[in-house]
Amino acid sequence: MDAAAAPLDVAVDLVVLTLRGGKLSVLLVQREDAPFAGAWALPGGFVRPEEDLLAAAHRVLDSEASLGREHTYLEQLRTYGDADRDPRGRVISVVHMALGANLPDPVSGDGAADARFWDLAEIDAGALAFDHAEILTAAVERARSKLEYTTLATSFLPAEFTISQLRGVYESVWGTSLDPGNFHRKATRSPGFVVDLGKQTDGTGGRPARLFSAGEGAILNPPLLRGGE
Amino acid sequence: MDAAAAPLDVAVDLVVLTLRGGKLSVLLVQREDAPFAGAWALPGGFVRPEEDLLAAAHRVLDSEASLGREHTYLEQLRTYGDADRDPRGRVISVVHMALGANLPDPVSGDGAADARFWDLAEIDAGALAFDHAEILTAAVERARSKLEYTTLATSFLPAEFTISQLRGVYESVWGTSLDPGNFHRKATRSPGFVVDLGKQTDGTGGRPARLFSAGEGAILNPPLLRGGE
DNA sequence: CGAATAGTGTCTATTAGACAATATCAG
DNA sequence: CTGATATTGTCTAATAGACACTATTCG
Incomplete structure (x- = not known):
């Protein structure tokens, strides 16, 4: 060798x-x-x-x-x-x-x-x-x-972001549309994915959204699967 | 550049x-x-x-x-x-x-x-x-x-194998033990994973097992997740 | 108020896993 | 028959997705 x-x-x-x-x-x-x-x-x-x-x-x-x-x-x-x-x-x-x-x-x-x-x-x-x-x-x-099985999506976003913005990443990259309510639950309940900063956005024509930052986790368990919904 | x-x-x-x-x-x-x-x-x-x-x-x-x-x-x-x-x-x-x-x-x-x-x-x-x-x-x-999300496990086996042997691959590589019944169902129902050859093994002290070969699929959907069971 | 967006609740069909039951062989 | 392994059945708790509902802002 x-x-x-x-x-x-x-x-x-x-x-x-x-x-x-x-x-x-x-x-x-x-x-x-x-x-x-x-x-x-x-x-x-x-x-x-x-x-x-x-x-x-x-x-x-x-x-x-x-x-x-x-x-x-x-x-x-x-x-x-x-x-x-x-x-x-x-x-x-x-x-x-x-x-x-x-x-x-x-x-x-x-x-x-x-x-x-x-x-x-x-x-x-x-x-x-x-x-x-x-x-x-x-x-x-x-x-x-x-995006399915890691927290990579947060890399497309600034340090502080809303769940809607995170959903937008998935929708843009996958080319699909996702249910806002179900996505919100899955994202916020997935351990290590996002951290609630306890702050709000200024309203932009709707209810203000909470701000989150990327969590410490790298792996999403359970994964957020495509194809369903 | x-x-x-x-x-x-x-x-x-x-x-x-x-x-x-x-x-x-x-x-x-x-x-x-x-x-x-x-x-x-x-x-x-x-x-x-x-x-x-x-x-x-x-x-x-x-x-x-x-x-x-x-x-x-x-x-x-x-x-x-x-x-x-x-x-x-x-x-x-x-x-x-x-x-x-x-x-x-x-x-x-x-x-x-x-x-x-x-x-x-x-x-x-x-x-x-x-x-x-x-x-x-x-x-x-x-x-x-x-092993979780692809059909790679069949690469550890000869061209013809039983579901028990396939389960053995998962158990050896993951270092866990899996329920034979549940594994059998998941493996045989996962599209593209295994193909029933319609043949049987000679009995080796138990009921003879059907023989399978690797299917055409490369991706396991849904995945066979670790950690559970 | 109405429009818009955020977030929560609820229902149902599907699924994973525990575990029981049956099938088929060797000895 | 007994022991062993294969395969199928059943039950239950958890989950995903559809969709309705409530919350909070702007104009």
Whole structure:
């Protein structure tokens, strides 16, 4: 097993998801150079020799999306490494998923002509560079699935939020509509999911809502299943 | 984003799980060379320049465990890439999980003094090489978790099996005991999980059991949850 | 007040789990 | 028959989802 190693280029690519106007949106950058010049792609960058993978992902997040470590969830998804996935040569890509609330409009970084969030529905998957359409599809399905059995949904929201806003996350990401009453009960009774802050919103044309923050728990037990309701 | 790339060594490491005598067991190889000479480690090897990651994992599986592609489930888990995880230098490891039924005793391959399956309970986690204890723990937890919501359990069994054997997989991997009657109902009614072959076992001191094969489904809906019963 | 949103109550069909009962083999 | 394992039946408590109802604000 200690046979000769042949070094390969290792990159991190990011699927940065946020909600904009109730639509699940992803950050894409427009490529300036070949290959795929002019095409849209996931933000990414090569891993530096002394840099941990997670640190590389944070650096890319900061440099391509001006997003610091605050209020941004970051998690490794999986690694794409088919020998022919990059026409320039062998590149292994460790894909991470980042989630955040109200992410700012990005400023285009190095090698990018433009950068902006796209409503998922308006993306032409066939036009994405490399294997990024496949990566994006897998990442979105992972996010949808993780909403069921983890407390990930709170990552899409600011530090203080209402149950309606939380329900809006589920509805936007899953593309379904949920019963407000039943959702309220399930969310507030699920241990570790949300913490009642004892504060209220200003009324916005209805009864003021209580404010909650994200709880300590990471796993939702029992899970909040899709498909039902 | 097309900034200079600094090539890094990329390896695949394998967590090969099987059931031996009702115990969840993992394949470990004893290292011959420094670092960690004499210590036990997960089987692994470097990825070749023209080789897909999955192909590299299959190659390692074959060379270190004499396991071909038949009857072996193989899935990428996650990638470990901390800058200091290997004292020889920077090595990125793409960890895969393999599952199989009745896996044969391995023959030690290159760079390995010995290779064998270990009952998980008898492994001294502190003695494993590199960060392999952490990797192993995460992989086992992943396997336990995937039994709940996927049909993965059938990967631990031969092509034809009884519901009791399937229940035995759950009991061994989860370390719990399950009600035979309730389990039988849930397994046989879960769409896509098992297919009744219309055959029976020879009696082994009790009523003969029907034989089943793995169904086409990959996801268990509803899931078979732990913790209850 | 009426409209709108938040939150609670209630009913019913379904389900999980405990446990009993029946089925079918070996010896 | 006895012992063992497989499979099905039954009962009960808990739950999910449908939907009605109450609460609290704004205009």
